[in-house]
Amino acid sequence: MAEYENFNLKARDDRFFRAAESVLKNYTITRRKKFEKGFVIFDITGGTSDYVVKIHPEWLVNPQCSCPDAEQRAKESARGYCKHIIAVLLSNEEFRCQLLEAFL
Numbered sequence: 001m002a003e004y005e006n007f008n009l010k011a012r013d014d015r016f017f018r019a020a021e022s023v024l025k026n027y028t029i030t031r032r033k034k035f036e037k038g039f040v041i042f043d044i045t046g047g048t049s050d051y052v053v054k055i056h057p058e059w060l061v062n063p064q065c066s067c068p069d070a071e072q073r074a075k076e077s078a079r080g081y082c083k084h085i086i087a088v089l090l091s092n093e094e095f096r097c098q099l100l101e102a103f104l
């Protein structure tokens with residue numbers, strides 16, 4: 001398995017799989033009407049805990065999630081792209097290009 005600095009292909013692919021198999025199928029993703037400091041906010045509910053994903057529409061900063069994976073393991077191995085961020089990006093066409101960061 002190829003492993004690059006700060007990046008791990010299996011870690012990324014595991015999170016894409018979990019985004020599609022668990023988040024998109026079983027969780028609820030709700031987009032808030034109000035922006036917060038320039039970010040579009042999504043509430044992720046229906047999992048063991050609720051989390052918040054923040055997407056910057058102009059991609060000035062990478063997407064952020066309040067879950068522990070985004071703060072720790074995903075940060076070390078998948079550029080912080082946890083399954084919640086991936087699910088939000090997959091389900092919102094206007095932000096889908098921000099998935100690119102996970103492939104570069």
Ligand SMILES: [Zn+2]
Pocket residue numbers: 051065066067068069070082083084085
């Ligand atoms: Zn997350």
